[in-house]
Each structure stands twice: as structure tokens, then as C-alpha cells.
Amino acid sequence: MTNFEPTIIAFVCNWCTYTAADLAGTARLGYPANVRLIRIMCTGMIDPKYVIKALLEGADAVLVSGCHPGDCHYINGNFKARRRIKLLKEILPRFGFKDERLRLTWIGASDGIEFAETIHMMVAQIKTLGPNEARTTMVI
Amino acid sequence: MKTAKINVKDGDLLTTLRDFFRSILRLEDIGAILVPQHLSAKNVVMPTLVTDPKQLNGTDPLAPVFPLNAAKIVSRLTRKPMGAKVAVVLRPCEIRAFVELVKLKQGRIEEVVLVGVDCLGAFKNGDYIQIVGKKEGDFTSRFYKDALSGKKLTLEGFDLAPACKACENPVPNGADILIGLFGVDTNNQLLIQTRTPKGESLYDNLDLSDSEEPSERPGAIESLVHERTAYRDKMFAETTEATNSLEKLNTYFAECINCYNCRVACPVCYCKECVFVTDVFNHDPVQYLRWANRKGAIKMPTDTVFYHITRIAHMSTSCVGCGQCTNACPNDIPVMELFRAVSYHTQKAFEYEAGRSIEDDLPLSVFREDELAEVVGIGKA
Numbered sequence: 014m015t016n017f018e019p020t021i022i023a024f025v026c027n028w029c030t031y032t033a034a035d036l037a038g039t040a041r042l043g044y045p046a047n048v049r050l051i052r053i054m055c056t057g058m059i060d061p062k063y064v065i066k067a068l069l070e071g072a073d074a075v076l077v078s079g080c081h082p083g084d085c086h087y088i089n090g091n092f093k094a095r096r097r098i099k100l101l102k103e104i105l106p107r108f109g110f111k112d113e114r115l116r117l118t119w120i121g122a123s124d125g126i127e128f129a130e131t132i133h134m135m136v137a138q139i140k141t142l143g144p145n146e147a148r149t150t151m152v153i
Numbered sequence: 154m155k156t157a158k159i160n161v162k163d164g165d166l167l168t169t170l171r172d173f174f175r176s177i178l179r180l181e182d183i184g185a186i187l188v189p190q191h192l193s194a195k196n197v198v199m200p201t202l203v204t205d206p207k208q209l210n211g212t213d214p215l216a217p218v219f220p221l222n223a224a225k226i227v228s229r230l231t232r233k234p235m236g237a238k239v240a241v242v243l244r245p246c247e248i249r250a251f252v253e254l255v256k257l258k259q260g261r262i263e264e265v266v267l268v269g270v271d272c273l274g275a276f277k278n279g280d281y282i283q284i285v286g287k288k289e290g291d292f293t294s295r296f297y298k299d300a301l302s303g304k305k306l307t308l309e310g311f312d313l314a315p316a317c318k319a320c321e322n323p324v325p326n327g328a329d330i331l332i333g334l335f336g337v338d339t340n341n342q343l344l345i346q347t348r349t350p351k352g353e354s355l356y357d358n359l360d361l362s363d364s365e366e367p368s369e370r371p372g373a374i375e376s377l378v379h380e381r382t383a384y385r386d387k388m389f390a391e392t393t394e395a396t397n398s399l400e401k402l403n404t405y406f407a408e409c410i411n412c413y414n415c416r417v418a419c420p421v422c423y424c425k426e427c428v429f430v431t432d433v434f435n436h437d438p439v440q441y442l443r444w445a446n447r448k449g450a451i452k453m454p455t456d457t458v459f460y461h462i463t464r465i466a467h468m469s470t471s472c473v474g475c476g477q478c479t480n481a482c483p484n485d486i487p488v489m490e491l492f493r494a495v496s497y498h499t500q501k502a503f504e505y506e507a508g509r510s511i512e513d514d515l516p517l518s519v520f521r522e523d524e525l526a527e528v529v530g531i532g533k534a
Contacts, residue, residue, distance in 0.1 A: 061466035092520040103502045109398035146399045153403040
């Protein structure tokens with residue numbers, strides 16, 4: 014348990030959070046390698062099944078991150094994402110997936126520092142939470 | 154809202170209803186009526202689309218069975234203008250499902266007159282077939298007489314479907330015209346009530362004498378709803394306990410074979426092509442091997458629990474609790490119990506009630522600029 018390294022799947026929007034992650038890299042900020050970035054064009058593209066799939070496959074946490082409300086490159090994608098994440102947060106904890114395993118954040122393109130900090134914090138949180146049950150269970 | 158009473162002879166509700174439906178069909182602007190009827194073939198009750206008033210003799214909207222949620226049929230009939238008005242006789246859950254389908258742009262209400270009947274509940278399809286079997290005789294009358302006199306409804310050891318026992322909407326509030334049974338002296342009368350302007354204009358063309366709602370009705374409905382809600386809450390607690398971890402969820406769906414009957418039977422599962430039957434789920438054979446290598450063993454077919462959780466995510470905000478999913482499952486998995494238990498919460502989260510009103514927006518089709526701030530962020534360090 015002490016050597017548990019969580020795996021976090023991060024769905025990040027191309028225009029804001031992915032750019033922030035890129036900035037964190039360019040500025041040599043460094044953030045934990047636990048995160049696996051998946052670049053999507055907009056958080057509005059997130060179908061609930063991507064999050065469910067990630068958690069059932071054994072990911073210890075999922076981060077969905079995009080532009081701030083009002084700044085979405087496609088105007089309203091992030092508003093839709095917010096409702097969908099709310100829906101998922103009502104459903105997933107009922108099946109044993111703790112609320113902390115799904116996070117939604119708004120990280121703008123110039124917020125490289127905030128991105129690195131968010132990842133650091135999430136990894137710390139999930140380390141205390143422990144591994145996802147799906148890692149060891151045969152998921153039917 | 155107008156109210157009338159129509160006379161019933163010796164508690165024979167079916168004959169009265171048949172005459173009432175005939176009178177609706179004879180109206181000039183009504184082209185057809187969709188109504189559950191006994192098919193001459195077997196002791197089976199199916200929705201029938203009738204234009205000839207002489208072919209309404211097998212009409213039986215009180216039979217305690219509904220093999221499918223007729224909202225899907227009304228959706229088929231109203232997909233495009235039909236050129237005539239159709240009266241549809243539906244249970245409250247079918248009306249609510251149809252309201253959801255209209256909001257999902259899979260039905261239109263313009264040419265439809267919704268005739269709702271107070272619902273006494275139904276048996277599961279398999280149970281009804283066993284009860285009624287090869288028996289002759291008027292099973293429906295025996296059923297509704299027992300139901301309306303408050304007798305406990307177990308026939309030949311079978312109980313009503315859990316979906317019906319947990320249903321807090323026995324009164325078709327969304328109908329244009331309501332046929333009332335609860336709190337009514339059904340040995341002698343049936344209650345007819347209008348609920349909408351459309352219902353009222355139909356009512357005015359029928360030869361009905363205005364009357365008043367019986368004073369016992371609100372109380373009778375309240376006590377029935379109270380009983381149903383108590384059963385519902387118990388069902389929710391048991392189901393939540395049985396599914397609150399991945400291991401338990403696996404057990405709950407252990408017999409699932411991915412036949413997708415539950416999806417086909419569901420009136421509000423709205424995708425014309427479900428993603429689970431597309432190539433997205435035609436995994437590369439090597440992928441199965443990878444999964445099997447990772448865990449040592451995998452159950453085949455894969456994506457069972459994934460399918461159910463995804464279906465919950467996609468349609469739970471529209472779930473009306475009709476129970477057709479459980480009815481349709483070949484392996485008797487209590488699908489409705491789980492879907493209702495989760496849907497109750499997802500609908501509450503958006504302050505939404507499926508089927509309550511055509512004016513309510515579907516929760517995932519709208520958004521506000523400032524809302525749900527509690528969903529954002531990663532909490533305290």
C-alpha cells in the first residue's frame with residue numbers, strides 16, 4: 014500500500030488545459046508521471062461512458078479539465094460538461110466509486126502552474142484513498 | 154376542469170368502458186383509437202389501433218398486464234402527421250414515457266388525445282400468462298373488483314410486478330381525459346375528468362352530464378400513494394445495499410448475457426442505434442487476450458456492467474419506472490429496481506421529474522451560466 018502509485022486519466026481540452034500542461038512542461042515545472050493525458054478538443058466532447066470506461070478499466074481517478082465557463086473555445090461545451098459530470102457524480106458513488114475519483118476543473122491556457130499543482134494535489138489525495146476496486150476485481 | 158360520472162351496471166366496468174370508447178371513436182374528428190384488447194388468438198392483451206366501433210368488443214384496459222410500454226407505439230404513430238386525430242388509452246407510466254419521448258423529439262402531441270385510466274397495477278408478463286393460462290372466464294373483472302375493494306392482491310400465489318407496487322403515480326395526471334376509479338363507487342359509476350383544453354373540447358362533444366369529484370377520491374389516492382411510496386423506499390434501500398460496490402454490482406448482473414432486451418423494451422431509451430451494437434464494441438480479438446492476460450481470467454461477453462452503468466447515465470433522467478426492463482429480462486435480473494433507485498437521485502439532482510410536464514426541459518439538454526459550482530474543483534489540499 015505504501016508504494017501504491019495511482020493512475021490518473023486526465024481528459025483535457027485542447028485549447029485550455031492541454032496548453033496549460035504544455036506550458037508546465039516548457040517551463041520545466043514538473044508534475045507527477047501518474048497522470049495520463051488524453052487530449053480532446055473540448056470537455057463538451059466527454060460522453061459519460063469515457064469516464065465510466067476509465068474507472069472500470071482500473072484507473073484510480075479521472076480528471077476532466079477545460080476552459081473556464083464563458084471562455085470555452087466552442088462557446089458552451091464546458092457548460093454541458095458540467096451537467097454531465099454532475100450526473101456522473103450522482104451515479105458513480107452509488108456503486109462504490111468514491112466521489113474524489115472524479116474531478117472537474119477549469120484550468121486556462123496560461124495556468125501552467127495551476128495545472129502542475131492540481132496534478133500534485135490529486136495524486137496526493139488518491140494515494141490516501143487507495144487503489145480502485147476495479148484493479149483487482151474481474152469486472153463483469 | 155370538468156367532471157362527469159357515467160353509469161355502470163352491476164360493477165361491470167368493462168362494458169361501460171367499451172361503450173365510452175365507442176362514443177369517442179364515433180366523434181367526427183377522431184380517426185382511430187389505440188386501446189388494449191384481448192386478441193381472439195389467445196388470452197392475450199395487446200394494443201390495437203381501431204377504426205371500426207364494432208371491433209371494440211375485446212377492449213380491456215383494466216387487464217393487469219401490459220406486455221410493452223405503449224408509449225413507443227404512440228411515438229411510431231405520431232412520428233409524422235397522420236392526418237387524423239387518434240385517441241390513445243394509456244396507463245399513467247405510458248403517458249409519462251410518451252411525454253418524455255415528445256421532449257426527445259420522437260413523438261408529437263398535436264394529433265393525439267391522451268385518455269388515461271387510473272392504474273390498478275399489472276403482473277409481470279410471465280406471471281400473467283401462467284395465471285390466466287388456459288382458463289376461461291372473466292379474469293379482469295375478478296382482478297379489478299378485488300383491487301378496488303382493497304383486498305390484498307395475490308392471485309394463485311403471484312404478486313403484482315414490483316414496478317407497480319412501487320409506483321407513486323397511479324393517477325394519469327398528464328392525460329387530456331382521465332378515467333377515474335379510485336375513491337369512486339365503481340359498482341355504479343365511473344369518473345370522467347378533463348385535464349387539458351384538448352380534453353375539454355372532446356368532453357363537450359360527448360353526451361356527458363357534469364358532476365362532481367367524489368369527496369373520498371383525494372383521500373383514497375393519498376393512501377394508495379403512501380402505501381406505494383413506502384414499498385418504493387424499502388425497495389430502494391434493499392437495492393442500494395445490494396449494489397454499493399463493484400463486487401456487489403458484478404453479482405447483481407452475474408446472469409446478464411448482453412441480450413439488450415431491457416434496452417429494447419425501455420420506452421425512453423432513445424438512441425436509434427445503441428453504441429453497444431456498433432463497431433465501437435467490436436473489439437479487436439487481440440484486445441480480449443490483453444484483458445484476459447491482465448486479470449488472468451475475464452467473463453465473456455465483456456462490457457456487461459459497463460453497458461448497464463452507461464445506460465443509467467444516458468437515460469436515468471427520463472426513467473418513468475414502468476418496469477418493462479425487468480419484464481423483458483430473460484434471466485429475471487431486477488433491472489427496474491436498480492434503474493429506479495439511481496434515477497430517483499439523478500432526477501432529484503436536477504430537480505426534474507420524468508414525465509411530469511411537456512414544458513420541463515430535459516436536464517441534460519439545457520444548462521445555466523451559473524450553476525453546479527459544487528461539482529468543480531479538487532477540494533481542499
